[in-house]
Amino acid sequence: MDWRPGASLDMLARRAQLLARVRAFFADRLVMEVETPILAHAGVTDPHLHNLSTTCRLPAAADPVRLYLQTSPEYAMKRLLAAGSGPIYQIGRAFRDGEAGRRHNPEFTMVEWYRPGYDYQDIVEDVEDLLIWCLGIPYCSRVRYADVFRQHAGVDPLECAIEVLRDVAVRSGLNAGAPLSRDDYLDFLLGEVVAPHLGNERPTFLCDFPASQAALARLLPGDPRCAARFELFIKGLEIANGYVELTDPVEQRRRFGCDNARRAAAGLPEMVPDERLLAALDHGLSACAGVALGFDRLLMAAAGCARIDEVQAFSVTRA
Amino acid sequence: MTTYSTNQFRAGLKLMIDGDPCNVLENEYVKPGKGQAFNRVRLRNLKTGRILERTFKSGDSCEGADVVDNELQYLYADGEFWHFMNPESFEQIVAGPEAMNEAAQWLKGQETCIVTLYNGVPLTVQSPVFVNLQITETDPGVRGDTVTGGTKPAKLETGATVKVPLFIENGEVIKIDTRTGAYVSRVKE
Numbered sequence: 001m002d003w004r005p006g007a008s009l010d011m012l013a014r015r016a017q018l019l020a021r022v023r024a025f026f027a028d029r030l031v032m033e034v035e036t037p038i039l040a041h042a043g044v045t046d047p048h049l050h051n052l053s054t055t056c057r058l059p060a061a062a063d064p065v066r067l068y069l070q071t072s073p074e075y076a077m078k079r080l081l082a083a084g085s086g087p088i089y090q091i092g093r094a095f096r097d098g099e100a101g102r103r104h105n106p107e108f109t110m111v112e113w114y115r116p117g118y119d120y121q122d123i124v125e126d127v128e129d130l131l132i133w134c135l136g137i138p139y140c141s142r143v144r145y146a147d148v149f150r151q152h153a154g155v156d157p158l159e160c161a162i163e164v165l166r167d168v169a170v171r172s173g174l175n176a177g178a179p180l181s182r183d184d185y186l187d188f189l190l191g192e193v194v195a196p197h198l199g200n201e202r203p204t205f206l207c208d209f210p211a212s213q214a215a216l217a218r219l220l221p222g223d224p225r226c227a228a229r230f231e232l233f234i235k236g237l238e239i240a241n242g243y244v245e246l247t248d249p250v251e252q253r254r255r256f257g258c259d260n261a262r263r264a265a266a267g268l269p270e271m272v273p274d275e276r277l278l279a280a281l282d283h284g285l286s287a288c289a290g291v292a293l294g295f296d297r298l299l300m301a302a303a304g305c306a307r308i309d310e311v312q313a314f315s316v317t318r319a
Numbered sequence: 320m321t322t323y324s325t326n327q328f329r330a331g332l333k334l335m336i337d338g339d340p341c342n343v344l345e346n347e348y349v350k351p352g353k354g355q356a357f358n359r360v361r362l363r364n365l366k367t368g369r370i371l372e373r374t375f376k377s378g379d380s381c382e383g384a385d386v387v388d389n390e391l392q393y394l395y396a397d398g399e400f401w402h403f404m405n406p407e408s409f410e411q412i413v414a415g416p417e418a419m420n421e422a423a424q425w426l427k428g429q430e431t432c433i434v435t436l437y438n439g440v441p442l443t444v445q446s447p448v449f450v451n452l453q454i455t456e457t458d459p460g461v462r463g464d465t466v467t468g469g470t471k472p473a474k475l476e477t478g479a480t481v482k483v484p485l486f487i488e489n490g491e492v493i494k495i496d497t498r499t500g501a502y503v504s505r506v507k508e
Contacts, residue, residue: 048354098356098377101348173359175375180355184376187354192374215353231352241352294352 006309006318011299015311018134018299022091022111025133031087031113036076038093042274043068045259046215047266050097052106069095072292073112074216075277078245081114081288082280089113091295103237105308105315109295116288120220120228120244123289124205127232127240130293131203135302141204145226148206149186153193157186158210158225165189183212198233203301206231216255217243232293234301242291249281321383325358325375333365333386336373340365340384340437348377365435365442386442391434393426401426401444403434414441422446424479425497446497451506452476453492460488470502 005012026033043051049071055064070076072094080088094110115123128140149157155168165185170176172193180188198204207230211219214227228244246252256273263270299311309315323332328346335341341362350356356377363370365386375381391403391412400413401423412434416423418441422432425446433445457473470482473493481495483502494503 046353048350048356099348099350101350104348104350173372173374175373175379175381177376177379177381180376184355187351188357188374188376190354191349191351191357192359213353238352292352 002318005313006315007311007313011303011305011311012313014303015299018302019091019295021134022130022295025130026089026113029087031089031115032085034077034080034085034088034090035092036070036073036080036090038069038095039067040070040076040274041065041067042075042276043271044071045256045263045271045273046071047259047262047268050268051271052095052097071096072110074290074292075274077112077114077290078277078285079280081116082283082285087113087115100316102307103297103300105296105312107316108308108312111293111295111298112290114245114288114290116286118244118289119287120207120230120289123242123244123291124207124230126289127205127242127291127293128203131232134298135203137202139202140232141199141202142207143198143204144208145206145210146208148194148198149189152197153189155189157189168193183210186210186213195233195238196236199235199237203232203234203239206233214246214255215241215243216246216252218246228289237297237301238294239297239301240291240293242289244287244289245285247281247285247287249278252281253278320385322380323383324380325360325377328358328360328375328381333384334362335382335384336362336364336371339367340386340442341371342386344370349374350377365437384437386435386437389434389436390431393428393430393432395428396423396426403432403441403444406431412436412441414444418442419444422497424477425450425452425495427452427477448497449503450495450497451492452479452495454483454487454489457483457487457489461485 051068051071053066053068056067057064073090073092077088077090090112092110093107095107100106115126131137131140146158149155153168155164162182169185169188174188198206208226209229211225211227214229217227217229220226220228230242231238232240260270296308296311305311328343330343332343333340334343341364343360343362345361347359349359357374358377359374361372392406394402394404400415401419403412422444430447434441435443452475454473455476458471469485471485472480473483474480481500481502483493492506494506496503
Protein backbone atom coordinates (compact mmCIF):
# COMPACT_ATOMS: atom_id res chain seq x y z
CA MET A 1 0.00 0.00 0.00
CA ASP A 2 1.44 3.35 -1.03
CA TRP A 3 1.01 5.37 2.14
CA ARG A 4 3.67 8.00 1.48
CA PRO A 5 2.87 11.67 0.68
CA GLY A 6 2.78 12.81 -2.96
CA ALA A 7 4.77 15.94 -2.15
CA SER A 8 8.39 15.72 -1.01
CA LEU A 9 9.13 16.82 2.55
CA ASP A 10 11.17 19.69 1.09
CA MET A 11 8.10 20.79 -0.84
CA LEU A 12 5.96 20.62 2.29
CA ALA A 13 8.51 22.79 4.11
CA ARG A 14 8.34 25.23 1.21
CA ARG A 15 4.54 25.13 1.43
CA ALA A 16 4.68 26.03 5.13
CA GLN A 17 7.05 28.92 4.41
CA LEU A 18 4.81 30.28 1.66
CA LEU A 19 1.76 30.04 3.93
CA ALA A 20 3.61 31.98 6.63
CA ARG A 21 4.71 34.53 4.03
CA VAL A 22 1.12 35.09 2.85
CA ARG A 23 -0.07 35.51 6.46
CA ALA A 24 2.75 37.98 7.12
CA PHE A 25 1.72 40.00 4.04
CA PHE A 26 -1.80 40.49 5.36
CA ALA A 27 -0.68 41.05 8.95
CA ASP A 28 1.69 43.76 7.66
CA ARG A 29 -1.26 45.48 5.95
CA LEU A 30 -3.65 45.12 8.90
CA VAL A 31 -6.01 42.78 7.07
CA MET A 32 -7.81 40.59 9.62
CA GLU A 33 -7.71 36.81 9.25
CA VAL A 34 -11.16 35.22 9.48
CA GLU A 35 -12.58 31.73 9.30
CA THR A 36 -15.99 31.02 7.79
CA PRO A 37 -17.87 27.72 7.54
CA ILE A 38 -17.01 25.04 5.04
CA LEU A 39 -20.50 23.58 5.62
CA ALA A 40 -23.33 25.98 4.78
CA HIS A 41 -27.06 25.79 4.05
CA ALA A 42 -26.71 27.30 0.57
CA GLY A 43 -24.46 26.22 -2.27
CA VAL A 44 -23.30 28.03 -5.38
CA THR A 45 -25.55 28.83 -8.37
CA ASP A 46 -22.69 29.15 -10.91
CA PRO A 47 -23.43 26.48 -13.56
CA HIS A 48 -19.74 25.59 -13.87
CA LEU A 49 -19.20 24.93 -10.15
CA HIS A 50 -20.56 21.90 -8.36
CA ASN A 51 -20.90 21.65 -4.59
CA LEU A 52 -20.15 18.53 -2.66
CA SER A 53 -22.77 18.10 0.01
CA THR A 54 -23.41 16.12 3.12
CA THR A 55 -26.15 15.75 5.66
CA CYS A 56 -25.91 16.80 9.26
CA ARG A 57 -28.19 15.87 12.15
CA LEU A 58 -28.99 18.98 14.14
CA PRO A 59 -30.72 18.59 17.52
CA ALA A 60 -33.63 20.91 16.70
CA ALA A 61 -34.40 19.43 13.26
CA ALA A 62 -36.53 16.33 12.73
CA ASP A 63 -34.64 15.29 9.61
CA PRO A 64 -30.95 15.56 8.80
CA VAL A 65 -30.17 18.89 7.14
CA ARG A 66 -28.39 19.06 3.79
CA LEU A 67 -25.25 21.19 3.99
CA TYR A 68 -23.03 22.24 1.11
CA LEU A 69 -19.23 22.23 1.26
CA GLN A 70 -18.30 25.68 0.00
CA THR A 71 -16.66 26.13 -3.41
CA SER A 72 -15.21 29.40 -2.04
CA PRO A 73 -15.80 31.43 1.13
CA GLU A 74 -17.15 34.35 -0.92
CA TYR A 75 -20.73 34.53 0.38
CA ALA A 76 -19.82 34.27 4.06
CA MET A 77 -16.99 36.77 3.75
CA LYS A 78 -19.29 39.30 2.06
CA ARG A 79 -21.68 38.93 5.00
CA LEU A 80 -18.79 39.78 7.32
CA LEU A 81 -18.02 42.84 5.17
CA ALA A 82 -21.67 43.93 5.29
CA ALA A 83 -21.48 43.54 9.07
CA GLY A 84 -18.62 46.06 9.09
CA SER A 85 -15.58 43.79 9.42
CA GLY A 86 -13.27 46.00 7.40
CA PRO A 87 -10.51 44.34 5.31
CA ILE A 88 -10.45 40.56 5.81
CA TYR A 89 -8.66 37.52 4.43
CA GLN A 90 -9.00 33.79 4.79
CA ILE A 91 -6.80 30.82 4.04
CA GLY A 92 -9.02 27.78 3.93
CA ARG A 93 -10.14 24.72 2.10
CA ALA A 94 -12.51 24.97 -0.85
CA PHE A 95 -14.28 21.98 -2.40
CA ARG A 96 -15.39 21.43 -5.99
CA ASP A 97 -17.08 18.26 -7.14
CA GLY A 98 -15.79 16.70 -10.34
CA GLU A 99 -12.55 18.69 -10.49
CA ALA A 100 -9.56 16.38 -10.53
CA GLY A 101 -6.59 16.32 -12.84
CA ARG A 102 -3.06 17.53 -13.35
CA ARG A 103 -3.93 21.03 -12.10
CA HIS A 104 -7.06 20.26 -10.07
CA ASN A 105 -7.90 18.50 -6.85
CA PRO A 106 -11.47 18.34 -5.46
CA GLU A 107 -10.27 20.02 -2.26
CA PHE A 108 -7.66 22.73 -2.36
CA THR A 109 -6.41 25.68 -0.37
CA MET A 110 -7.77 29.07 -1.29
CA VAL A 111 -6.51 32.45 -0.19
CA GLU A 112 -9.42 34.86 -0.42
CA TRP A 113 -9.45 38.50 0.60
CA TYR A 114 -11.59 41.64 0.44
CA ARG A 115 -10.62 45.29 0.52
CA PRO A 116 -13.35 47.85 1.30
CA GLY A 117 -13.00 51.02 -0.76
CA TYR A 118 -10.56 49.50 -3.28
CA ASP A 119 -11.22 50.11 -6.95
CA TYR A 120 -10.08 48.04 -9.93
CA GLN A 121 -6.51 49.35 -10.11
CA ASP A 122 -6.08 49.16 -6.32
CA ILE A 123 -6.97 45.48 -6.15
CA VAL A 124 -4.75 44.50 -9.10
CA GLU A 125 -1.87 46.33 -7.40
CA ASP A 126 -2.68 44.54 -4.14
CA VAL A 127 -2.25 41.14 -5.83
CA GLU A 128 0.92 42.41 -7.49
CA ASP A 129 2.26 43.48 -4.09
CA LEU A 130 1.50 40.00 -2.71
CA LEU A 131 3.44 38.37 -5.57
CA ILE A 132 6.37 40.73 -5.10
CA TRP A 133 6.30 39.93 -1.37
CA CYS A 134 5.99 36.15 -1.80
CA LEU A 135 7.94 35.42 -4.96
CA GLY A 136 10.48 38.25 -4.99
CA ILE A 137 9.59 39.27 -8.56
CA PRO A 138 10.04 42.94 -9.55
CA TYR A 139 6.59 43.56 -11.08
CA CYS A 140 3.73 42.01 -13.13
CA SER A 141 2.30 42.65 -16.59
CA ARG A 142 -1.26 43.66 -17.44
CA VAL A 143 -3.12 42.75 -20.62
CA ARG A 144 -6.74 43.15 -21.67
CA TYR A 145 -8.89 40.12 -22.48
CA ALA A 146 -10.03 41.49 -25.86
CA ASP A 147 -6.46 42.44 -26.86
CA VAL A 148 -4.89 39.03 -26.21
CA PHE A 149 -7.77 37.24 -27.95
CA ARG A 150 -7.19 39.40 -31.02
CA GLN A 151 -3.44 38.80 -30.78
CA HIS A 152 -3.35 35.03 -30.19
CA ALA A 153 -6.72 33.73 -31.44
CA GLY A 154 -7.35 36.33 -34.15
CA VAL A 155 -10.87 37.09 -32.95
CA ASP A 156 -12.61 39.96 -31.22
CA PRO A 157 -14.16 38.15 -28.24
CA LEU A 158 -16.67 40.94 -27.56
CA GLU A 159 -18.03 41.55 -31.06
CA CYS A 160 -17.35 38.66 -33.45
CA ALA A 161 -20.11 36.27 -34.50
CA ILE A 162 -20.46 32.97 -32.65
CA GLU A 163 -19.84 31.08 -35.93
CA VAL A 164 -16.39 32.70 -36.12
CA LEU A 165 -15.61 31.61 -32.55
CA ARG A 166 -16.74 28.10 -33.43
CA ASP A 167 -14.56 27.95 -36.56
CA VAL A 168 -11.47 29.13 -34.72
CA ALA A 169 -12.17 26.73 -31.84
CA VAL A 170 -12.61 23.71 -34.13
CA ARG A 171 -9.45 24.64 -36.06
CA SER A 172 -7.67 24.78 -32.68
CA GLY A 173 -8.64 21.23 -31.74
CA LEU A 174 -12.15 21.47 -30.30
CA ASN A 175 -14.22 18.41 -31.17
CA ALA A 176 -16.89 19.57 -33.63
CA GLY A 177 -19.84 18.15 -31.68
CA ALA A 178 -23.04 19.88 -30.67
CA PRO A 179 -22.83 23.71 -30.78
CA LEU A 180 -21.56 25.32 -27.59
CA SER A 181 -22.51 28.64 -26.06
CA ARG A 182 -20.52 31.77 -26.83
CA ASP A 183 -18.93 31.68 -23.37
CA ASP A 184 -17.98 28.01 -23.75
CA TYR A 185 -16.12 28.82 -26.99
CA LEU A 186 -14.37 31.69 -25.23
CA ASP A 187 -13.43 29.39 -22.32
CA PHE A 188 -12.02 26.85 -24.75
CA LEU A 189 -9.99 29.47 -26.63
CA LEU A 190 -8.74 31.04 -23.41
CA GLY A 191 -7.52 27.70 -22.06
CA GLU A 192 -6.14 26.15 -25.24
CA VAL A 193 -5.01 29.08 -27.37
CA VAL A 194 -4.56 32.23 -25.28
CA ALA A 195 -3.45 31.14 -21.79
CA PRO A 196 -0.28 29.34 -22.94
CA HIS A 197 1.00 32.80 -23.96
CA LEU A 198 0.19 34.44 -20.63
CA GLY A 199 2.65 34.95 -17.80
CA ASN A 200 5.71 33.39 -19.43
CA GLU A 201 8.05 36.31 -18.80
CA ARG A 202 6.47 37.54 -15.61
CA PRO A 203 3.13 37.06 -13.84
CA THR A 204 0.41 38.61 -15.98
CA PHE A 205 -3.02 40.01 -15.14
CA LEU A 206 -5.67 39.25 -17.73
CA CYS A 207 -8.09 42.17 -17.26
CA ASP A 208 -11.59 43.17 -18.38
CA PHE A 209 -13.37 39.85 -18.90
CA PRO A 210 -16.52 39.96 -21.07
CA ALA A 211 -19.66 41.06 -19.21
CA SER A 212 -21.19 37.62 -19.88
CA GLN A 213 -18.47 36.18 -17.61
CA ALA A 214 -18.80 38.81 -14.90
CA ALA A 215 -19.71 36.29 -12.17
CA LEU A 216 -20.06 38.56 -9.13
CA ALA A 217 -18.15 41.49 -10.61
CA ARG A 218 -19.36 44.99 -11.40
CA LEU A 219 -19.39 46.04 -15.06
CA LEU A 220 -16.86 48.61 -16.26
CA PRO A 221 -18.42 52.09 -16.04
CA GLY A 222 -16.76 53.15 -19.33
CA ASP A 223 -17.51 49.94 -21.28
CA PRO A 224 -20.49 47.82 -20.15
CA ARG A 225 -19.39 45.06 -22.58
CA CYS A 226 -16.69 44.24 -19.99
CA ALA A 227 -16.59 43.47 -16.30
CA ALA A 228 -14.18 44.76 -13.66
CA ARG A 229 -12.82 41.23 -13.40
CA PHE A 230 -9.26 39.94 -13.84
CA GLU A 231 -7.34 36.73 -13.55
CA LEU A 232 -3.67 36.19 -12.78
CA PHE A 233 -1.58 33.81 -14.93
CA ILE A 234 1.92 32.52 -14.32
CA LYS A 235 3.42 30.48 -17.16
CA GLY A 236 -0.02 29.75 -18.59
CA LEU A 237 -1.39 28.58 -15.24
CA GLU A 238 -4.44 30.36 -13.82
CA ILE A 239 -3.58 31.43 -10.26
CA ALA A 240 -6.16 33.95 -9.07
CA ASN A 241 -9.43 35.59 -9.95
CA GLY A 242 -10.50 38.99 -8.68
CA TYR A 243 -13.02 41.71 -9.17
CA VAL A 244 -14.65 44.85 -8.02
CA GLU A 245 -17.59 43.35 -6.23
CA LEU A 246 -21.17 43.61 -7.23
CA THR A 247 -22.98 45.23 -4.28
CA ASP A 248 -26.44 45.76 -5.83
CA PRO A 249 -28.88 43.18 -4.36
CA VAL A 250 -31.31 43.53 -7.28
CA GLU A 251 -28.59 42.78 -9.84
CA GLN A 252 -27.26 39.98 -7.64
CA ARG A 253 -30.71 38.39 -7.48
CA ARG A 254 -31.00 38.69 -11.26
CA ARG A 255 -27.62 36.95 -11.79
CA PHE A 256 -28.57 34.12 -9.44
CA GLY A 257 -31.73 33.70 -11.53
CA CYS A 258 -29.72 33.68 -14.79
CA ASP A 259 -27.37 31.06 -13.33
CA ASN A 260 -30.29 28.83 -12.44
CA ALA A 261 -31.83 29.26 -15.89
CA ARG A 262 -28.52 28.11 -17.43
CA ARG A 263 -28.39 25.23 -14.93
CA ALA A 264 -31.86 24.11 -15.94
CA ALA A 265 -30.92 24.33 -19.65
CA ALA A 266 -27.84 22.17 -18.98
CA GLY A 267 -29.88 19.60 -17.04
CA LEU A 268 -28.21 20.53 -13.74
CA PRO A 269 -30.16 20.84 -10.48
CA GLU A 270 -31.17 24.37 -9.58
CA MET A 271 -29.50 25.77 -6.48
CA VAL A 272 -31.42 27.81 -3.94
CA PRO A 273 -29.77 31.26 -3.86
CA ASP A 274 -28.08 32.17 -0.59
CA GLU A 275 -30.80 34.32 1.00
CA ARG A 276 -28.45 35.35 3.82
CA LEU A 277 -26.05 36.85 1.28
CA LEU A 278 -28.94 38.67 -0.41
CA ALA A 279 -30.16 39.94 2.98
CA ALA A 280 -26.65 41.22 3.71
CA LEU A 281 -26.59 43.04 0.35
CA ASP A 282 -30.06 44.46 1.14
CA HIS A 283 -28.64 45.75 4.41
CA GLY A 284 -25.79 47.31 2.44
CA LEU A 285 -22.34 46.25 1.30
CA SER A 286 -20.13 49.25 0.69
CA ALA A 287 -17.91 49.35 -2.40
CA CYS A 288 -15.13 46.78 -2.18
CA ALA A 289 -12.90 44.54 -4.24
CA GLY A 290 -11.86 40.96 -3.65
CA VAL A 291 -9.60 38.18 -4.87
CA ALA A 292 -9.57 34.40 -4.70
CA LEU A 293 -6.12 32.87 -5.16
CA GLY A 294 -5.36 29.18 -5.47
CA PHE A 295 -2.62 28.62 -2.94
CA ASP A 296 -1.58 25.22 -4.33
CA ARG A 297 -1.27 26.78 -7.79
CA LEU A 298 0.83 29.65 -6.42
CA LEU A 299 3.20 27.09 -4.89
CA MET A 300 3.26 25.13 -8.16
CA ALA A 301 4.27 28.32 -9.98
CA ALA A 302 6.87 29.27 -7.37
CA ALA A 303 8.42 25.80 -7.33
CA GLY A 304 8.04 25.05 -11.05
CA CYS A 305 5.79 22.02 -10.53
CA ALA A 306 3.55 20.76 -13.34
CA ARG A 307 1.23 18.71 -11.13
CA ILE A 308 -0.86 19.75 -8.16
CA ASP A 309 -0.12 16.45 -6.39
CA GLU A 310 3.53 17.53 -6.19
CA VAL A 311 2.56 20.33 -3.79
CA GLN A 312 -0.15 18.64 -1.70
CA ALA A 313 0.68 16.13 1.04
CA PHE A 314 -2.07 13.78 -0.07
CA SER A 315 -4.07 14.59 -3.19
CA VAL A 316 -7.39 12.82 -3.69
CA THR A 317 -5.90 9.62 -5.12
CA ARG A 318 -3.84 9.22 -1.93
CA ALA A 319 -6.32 10.64 0.57
CA MET B 320 -22.69 1.69 -32.02
CA THR B 321 -21.55 2.38 -28.47
CA THR B 322 -20.84 5.96 -27.49
CA TYR B 323 -18.62 6.97 -24.62
CA SER B 324 -18.83 10.06 -22.39
CA THR B 325 -15.66 12.05 -21.67
CA ASN B 326 -15.55 10.69 -18.13
CA GLN B 327 -15.27 7.16 -19.59
CA PHE B 328 -12.26 8.09 -21.76
CA ARG B 329 -9.34 5.99 -20.57
CA ALA B 330 -6.02 5.06 -22.10
CA GLY B 331 -6.69 2.18 -24.47
CA LEU B 332 -10.30 3.13 -25.33
CA LYS B 333 -10.90 3.11 -29.10
CA LEU B 334 -12.85 6.05 -30.55
CA MET B 335 -13.87 7.15 -34.04
CA ILE B 336 -12.31 10.53 -34.85
CA ASP B 337 -12.94 12.07 -38.30
CA GLY B 338 -13.91 8.64 -39.60
CA ASP B 339 -10.76 6.87 -38.41
CA PRO B 340 -10.38 4.50 -35.46
CA CYS B 341 -8.13 6.03 -32.79
CA ASN B 342 -6.66 4.77 -29.54
CA VAL B 343 -6.91 7.06 -26.48
CA LEU B 344 -3.45 7.66 -25.00
CA GLU B 345 -4.21 10.34 -22.40
CA ASN B 346 -7.24 12.24 -21.14
CA GLU B 347 -6.52 15.49 -19.31
CA TYR B 348 -9.11 17.52 -17.39
CA VAL B 349 -8.85 21.24 -18.11
CA LYS B 350 -11.08 23.91 -16.65
CA PRO B 351 -10.91 27.64 -16.08
CA GLY B 352 -11.81 28.48 -12.47
CA LYS B 353 -15.11 30.07 -13.42
CA GLY B 354 -15.77 28.44 -16.75
CA GLN B 355 -16.67 25.39 -18.76
CA ALA B 356 -14.68 22.18 -18.16
CA PHE B 357 -13.06 20.38 -21.09
CA ASN B 358 -11.18 17.12 -21.64
CA ARG B 359 -8.04 17.40 -23.73
CA VAL B 360 -7.48 13.98 -25.25
CA ARG B 361 -4.34 12.65 -26.94
CA LEU B 362 -5.02 9.87 -29.42
CA ARG B 363 -3.19 7.71 -31.91
CA ASN B 364 -4.82 7.22 -35.29
CA LEU B 365 -4.72 3.44 -35.71
CA LYS B 366 -4.66 3.67 -39.51
CA THR B 367 -1.86 6.21 -39.93
CA GLY B 368 -0.09 5.89 -36.57
CA ARG B 369 -0.23 9.69 -36.19
CA ILE B 370 -0.74 11.30 -32.79
CA LEU B 371 -3.47 13.91 -32.54
CA GLU B 372 -5.05 16.07 -29.84
CA ARG B 373 -8.76 16.73 -29.60
CA THR B 374 -10.59 18.67 -26.90
CA PHE B 375 -14.11 17.73 -25.82
CA LYS B 376 -16.54 19.70 -23.70
CA SER B 377 -16.74 17.65 -20.49
CA GLY B 378 -19.80 15.43 -20.55
CA ASP B 379 -19.93 15.25 -24.37
CA SER B 380 -19.74 11.84 -25.93
CA CYS B 381 -17.95 10.26 -28.84
CA GLU B 382 -18.65 7.20 -30.96
CA GLY B 383 -16.58 4.17 -30.08
CA ALA B 384 -14.58 2.37 -32.76
CA ASP B 385 -15.35 -1.28 -33.42
CA VAL B 386 -11.77 -2.26 -32.77
CA VAL B 387 -10.85 -5.46 -30.94
CA ASP B 388 -7.54 -7.06 -30.13
CA ASN B 389 -7.41 -10.82 -30.86
CA GLU B 390 -4.67 -13.29 -30.02
CA LEU B 391 -4.25 -15.21 -33.26
CA GLN B 392 -1.76 -17.83 -34.37
CA TYR B 393 0.36 -16.99 -37.41
CA LEU B 394 0.24 -19.80 -40.00
CA TYR B 395 2.04 -18.85 -43.22
CA ALA B 396 2.55 -16.21 -45.87
CA ASP B 397 1.58 -16.83 -49.49
CA GLY B 398 3.73 -14.07 -50.94
CA GLU B 399 0.89 -11.55 -50.91
CA PHE B 400 -0.98 -12.07 -47.64
CA TRP B 401 -0.27 -13.34 -44.15
CA HIS B 402 -2.61 -15.99 -42.80
CA PHE B 403 -3.68 -16.22 -39.13
CA MET B 404 -5.96 -18.58 -37.24
CA ASN B 405 -8.09 -18.16 -34.15
CA PRO B 406 -6.90 -21.10 -32.02
CA GLU B 407 -10.35 -21.53 -30.44
CA SER B 408 -12.72 -21.17 -33.41
CA PHE B 409 -10.15 -22.21 -36.07
CA GLU B 410 -11.46 -19.25 -38.06
CA GLN B 411 -8.80 -17.97 -40.47
CA ILE B 412 -8.04 -14.30 -41.01
CA VAL B 413 -5.86 -12.76 -43.72
CA ALA B 414 -3.73 -9.63 -43.19
CA GLY B 415 -2.23 -7.41 -45.89
CA PRO B 416 1.21 -5.75 -45.88
CA GLU B 417 -0.04 -2.44 -44.36
CA ALA B 418 -1.39 -4.26 -41.31
CA MET B 419 1.73 -6.46 -41.03
CA ASN B 420 4.15 -3.53 -41.28
CA GLU B 421 7.24 -4.39 -39.20
CA ALA B 422 5.76 -7.52 -37.64
CA ALA B 423 6.29 -9.61 -40.79
CA GLN B 424 10.08 -9.72 -40.45
CA TRP B 425 9.93 -11.54 -37.08
CA LEU B 426 7.50 -14.33 -37.96
CA LYS B 427 8.30 -17.82 -39.20
CA GLY B 428 5.12 -19.68 -38.14
CA GLN B 429 3.22 -20.77 -35.01
CA GLU B 430 3.73 -17.46 -33.16
CA THR B 431 0.81 -15.97 -31.26
CA CYS B 432 0.30 -12.36 -32.43
CA ILE B 433 -2.05 -9.61 -31.33
CA VAL B 434 -4.14 -8.80 -34.38
CA THR B 435 -6.21 -5.64 -34.04
CA LEU B 436 -9.39 -6.02 -36.05
CA TYR B 437 -11.41 -3.01 -37.20
CA ASN B 438 -14.83 -4.02 -38.53
CA GLY B 439 -13.43 -7.56 -38.73
CA VAL B 440 -10.43 -6.59 -40.91
CA PRO B 441 -6.85 -6.59 -39.54
CA LEU B 442 -5.70 -3.02 -38.86
CA THR B 443 -2.39 -3.81 -37.16
CA VAL B 444 -0.47 -6.93 -36.23
CA GLN B 445 1.89 -7.05 -33.26
CA SER B 446 4.45 -9.85 -33.21
CA PRO B 447 5.38 -11.38 -29.83
CA VAL B 448 7.66 -9.03 -27.86
CA PHE B 449 10.45 -11.64 -27.85
CA VAL B 450 11.18 -14.11 -30.66
CA ASN B 451 13.89 -16.78 -31.00
CA LEU B 452 15.35 -16.98 -34.50
CA GLN B 453 18.27 -18.77 -36.10
CA ILE B 454 21.11 -16.87 -37.81
CA THR B 455 21.56 -17.91 -41.43
CA GLU B 456 24.32 -15.53 -42.44
CA THR B 457 26.99 -13.67 -40.43
CA ASP B 458 30.76 -13.28 -40.25
CA PRO B 459 32.63 -15.92 -38.23
CA GLY B 460 32.52 -15.39 -34.46
CA VAL B 461 35.43 -13.71 -32.65
CA ARG B 462 36.17 -16.14 -29.84
CA GLY B 463 36.00 -14.80 -26.30
CA ASP B 464 35.22 -11.24 -27.37
CA THR B 465 32.52 -10.51 -24.79
CA VAL B 466 33.85 -7.16 -23.58
CA THR B 467 34.55 -4.82 -26.50
CA GLY B 468 30.87 -4.26 -27.19
CA GLY B 469 31.41 -4.36 -30.95
CA THR B 470 28.62 -5.59 -33.21
CA LYS B 471 28.21 -7.06 -36.69
CA PRO B 472 25.15 -7.61 -38.91
CA ALA B 473 23.45 -11.00 -38.88
CA LYS B 474 20.76 -12.24 -41.25
CA LEU B 475 17.99 -14.31 -39.65
CA GLU B 476 15.95 -17.21 -40.97
CA THR B 477 13.00 -14.84 -41.55
CA GLY B 478 15.15 -12.56 -43.73
CA ALA B 479 15.46 -9.75 -41.14
CA THR B 480 18.90 -8.36 -40.36
CA VAL B 481 19.88 -7.45 -36.80
CA LYS B 482 23.05 -6.36 -35.03
CA VAL B 483 24.66 -9.03 -32.86
CA PRO B 484 27.80 -9.15 -30.68
CA LEU B 485 31.04 -10.22 -32.38
CA PHE B 486 31.23 -13.60 -30.55
CA ILE B 487 27.99 -14.94 -32.08
CA GLU B 488 28.43 -17.72 -34.64
CA ASN B 489 26.53 -18.48 -37.82
CA GLY B 490 23.73 -21.01 -37.18
CA GLU B 491 23.12 -19.94 -33.57
CA VAL B 492 19.60 -19.20 -32.28
CA ILE B 493 19.24 -15.77 -30.65
CA LYS B 494 16.51 -13.92 -28.74
CA ILE B 495 15.32 -10.59 -30.24
CA ASP B 496 13.25 -7.78 -28.70
CA THR B 497 10.86 -7.04 -31.58
CA ARG B 498 9.91 -3.59 -30.17
CA THR B 499 13.43 -2.32 -30.86
CA GLY B 500 14.87 -5.04 -33.10
CA ALA B 501 17.69 -5.44 -30.57
CA TYR B 502 19.64 -8.62 -29.79
CA VAL B 503 18.87 -9.82 -26.23
CA SER B 504 20.78 -13.08 -25.70
CA ARG B 505 21.86 -16.43 -27.08
CA VAL B 506 19.31 -19.21 -26.80
CA LYS B 507 20.76 -22.50 -25.59
CA GLU B 508 19.34 -25.35 -27.63
